[in-house]
Amino acid sequence: MTTTTPALGSVEHTPVRGPSRRPALSARGRAAIAGLTFIVPGFALYALIIGYPAVQALLISLRDYKITPGAVSPWIGLDNYVRAFHDPVLGRAFVNAAVYMLATVPTQMLIGLGLAVLLDTALPGRTLFRVLFYLPVVTSWVIVSLLFQYLFATDHGVVNWFLVDVLHVVGHPVNWLGQRWTAMVAISALGVWKGVGWSMLIFLAALTGVPKELHEAAALDGAGAGRRFRHVSLPFLRGTAVTVLILLVIGGFNVFTSVLLMTDGGPLDQTQVPLTYMYKQAFSYLDFGYGSAISFLLTGLVLVVSGLQYWLARRTADGGAA
Amino acid sequence: MIAGARRRHGVAAVRYALLIAAAVVLALPFGYMLSTSLKSHTLLLEYPPRLIPSHPTVDNYVQAWSANNFGRYFLNSSFVAVATTAGTVLLASMMAYGFARFRFPGKGVLFGMVIVGLTIPTMLLIIPQFLLAKNLGLLDSLPGLIPFYVGTQVAFSTFLLRAFFEQIPGELDEAMTIDGGGAWRRYWNLAVPLSRPALATCAIFTFLGSWDEFVWALTVINDESKRTLPIGIALFHGQHGTSWGLVFAASLIAVVPVIVVYVVFQRHLVTGLTSGALKS
Numbered sequence: 039m040t041t042t043t044p045a046l047g048s049v050e051h052t053p054v055r056g057p058s059r060r061p062a063l064s065a066r067g068r069a070a071i072a073g074l075t076f077i078v079p080g081f082a083l084y085a086l087i088i089g090y091p092a093v094q095a096l097l098i099s100l101r102d103y104k105i106t107p108g109a110v111s112p113w114i115g116l117d118n119y120v121r122a123f124h125d126p127v128l129g130r131a132f133v134n135a136a137v138y139m140l141a142t143v144p145t146q147m148l149i150g151l152g153l154a155v156l157l158d159t160a161l162p163g164r165t166l167f168r169v170l171f172y173l174p175v176v177t178s179w180v181i182v183s184l185l186f187q188y189l190f191a192t193d194h195g196v197v198n199w200f201l202v203d204v205l206h207v208v209g210h211p212v213n214w215l216g217q218r219w220t221a222m223v224a225i226s227a228l229g230v231w232k233g234v235g236w237s238m239l240i241f242l243a244a245l246t247g248v249p250k251e252l253h254e255a256a257a258l259d260g261a262g263a264g265r266r267f268r269h270v271s272l273p274f275l276r277g278t279a280v281t282v283l284i285l286l287v288i289g290g291f292n293v294f295t296s297v298l299l300m301t302d303g304g305p306l307d308q309t310q311v312p313l314t315y316m317y318k319q320a321f322s323y324l325d326f327g328y329g330s331a332i333s334f335l336l337t338g339l340v341l342v343v344s345g346l347q348y349w350l351a352r353r354t355a356d357g358g359a360a
Numbered sequence: 361m362i363a364g365a366r367r368r369h370g371v372a373a374v375r376y377a378l379l380i381a382a383a384v385v386l387a388l389p390f391g392y393m394l395s396t397s398l399k400s401h402t403l404l405l406e407y408p409p410r411l412i413p414s415h416p417t418v419d420n421y422v423q424a425w426s427a428n429n430f431g432r433y434f435l436n437s438s439f440v441a442v443a444t445t446a447g448t449v450l451l452a453s454m455m456a457y458g459f460a461r462f463r464f465p466g467k468g469v470l471f472g473m474v475i476v477g478l479t480i481p482t483m484l485l486i487i488p489q490f491l492l493a494k495n496l497g498l499l500d501s502l503p504g505l506i507p508f509y510v511g512t513q514v515a516f517s518t519f520l521l522r523a524f525f526e527q528i529p530g531e532l533d534e535a536m537t538i539d540g541g542g543a544w545r546r547y548w549n550l551a552v553p554l555s556r557p558a559l560a561t562c563a564i565f566t567f568l569g570s571w572d573e574f575v576w577a578l579t580v581i582n583d584e585s586k587r588t589l590p591i592g593i594a595l596f597h598g599q600h601g602t603s604w605g606l607v608f609a610a611s612l613i614a615v616v617p618v619i620v621v622y623v624v625f626q627r628h629l630v631t632g633l634t635s636g637a638l639k640s
């Protein structure tokens with residue numbers, strides 16, 4: 039702290055300063071103190087609410103955690119993780135999350151991209167459409183989950199009415215939320231409906247960045263709209279598509295509120311996903327150690343999958359350039 | 361020439377047809393929610409379902425607001441969301457200013473820790489956070505939600521604002537230093553006013569995030585009178601399974617501030633983008 043070397047690049051150390059400054063503290067020391075005064079209040083709270091629990095989460099997952107005051111929580115090493123690998127319900131929960139991810143991610147990306155392409159032009163009412171498509175995104179998960187529960191209700195539900203009485207494709211009302219795969223259909227439908235506006239907005243922003251001259255040049259060369267999209271716009275969208283894909287996959291594995299409110303993992307744990315199962319272990323059975331282990335397994339899996347996607351995307355991009 | 365114009369009209373017509381179809385599909389559930397909230401209780405289970413209620417009534421709204429505590433929940437949510445927004449924007453802008461304008465040992469590490477926090481899924485922390493809240497005596501407390509909401513959201517705003525502060529030219533700071541302005545004056549009278557659009561963006565994200573927050577409140581709040589709107593709505597539905605009209609009336613009451621903020625946000629975003637006057 040006592041060094042007198044002037045630091046560069048900060049206003050605090052520019053040679054313009056009054057003669058009244060105390061010589062005891064160097065410019066660098068004063069900058070450090072001033073900077074820390076700004077940072078400490080926020081950082082302290084952040085460290086308490088995020089940093090400390092992050093470390094605790096790992097430690098709890100290595101214990102047989104007892105919530106009763108005074109009770110000892112013995113260290114049990116990796117036992118919670120071993121138990122997780124032999125838990126058929128958790129296995130089913132991961133499969134359900136993967137199914138949800140596979141059902142919602144490609145659909146959201148394709149519809150989102152399609153809507154973005156449709157909106158990528160001077161069009162009366164463009165803002166209105168954009169705001170409308172984005173409305174489900176800003177509406178709370180709680181409200182839309184209850185709404186879809188109502189739409190997919192067995193008796194008097196709109197979806198059943200439409201399928202039975204209008205389209206006549208099924209003979210009797212479907213018990214959507216009472217069986218594993220039909221419930222996954224309803225939950226996935228909600229996921230797509232709520233998320234499509236988000237990918238639309240991101241793709242639209244990327245499309246706006248495609249230089250107009252390129253389109254004009256391609257049009258002069260006789261390329262139709264379809265070919266212009268494939269050869270001019272698509273290469274520009276590549277990076278955006280990878281980002282959207284990775285974020286949607288992360289979001290897909292972390293599906294929680296919609297499942298909690300629409301089926302609560304039931305019937306008989308058939309529709310559990312990792313986070314609802316973790317929540318149940320922690321806050322219904324008070325098994326905090328096992329719950330933490332599930333959280334870590336999910337986080338680890340998501341990290342590996344998104345890392346893999348990133349690596350694959352970069353590799354194929356390099357291959358294309360070579 | 362004429363064939364080309366006709367073709368362009370054809371393309372525009374198809375474009376509109378597809379957009380309108382998508383808009384209908386996306387808006388229909390909302391429309392049905394609105395219509396259900398306007399139906400009297402006896403008509404809720406009518407079959408076949410009707411989109412336009414035959415005898416619309418605002419009974420559900422009156423009942424939800426007065427008899428079923430949703431007025432109270434609305435105030436609870438407003439208090440928590442406003443306090444969280446104020447706290448987050450203040451602490452994040454200070455942190456961001458510290459990171460953007462000063463050099464000191466360990467700064468890179470501290471900022472790195474803030475960035476890492478952006479990637480931690482919040483649900484990973486819910487168990488240790490619950491234990492922390494228990495140890496701090498913040499369970500079942502409405503003000504007790506605020507430090508957890510601020511702590512969870514402060515990293516994102518810090519990240520956003522640091523980038524914005526770094527774009528403010530250093531010459532402005534120097535001029536103010538010559539005039540005798542200390543670090544706090546430069547932060548409060550220079551950086552903050554110049555960053556109003558970015559601060560607004562942070563405020564909006566934080567407000568929406570805490571207004572809609574569900575899992576944490578569900579986990580720590582027990583007392584019925586301390587519920588926020590999301591848990592109020594979800595738990596009310598759990599108790600009165602078929603009172604869909606009331607549930608949706610309460611939901612729409614909860615959605616109004618979100619839509620207001622969202623529409624204002626649209627405008628603010630545009631001002632924020634166009635007021636890049638600084639860059640000269």
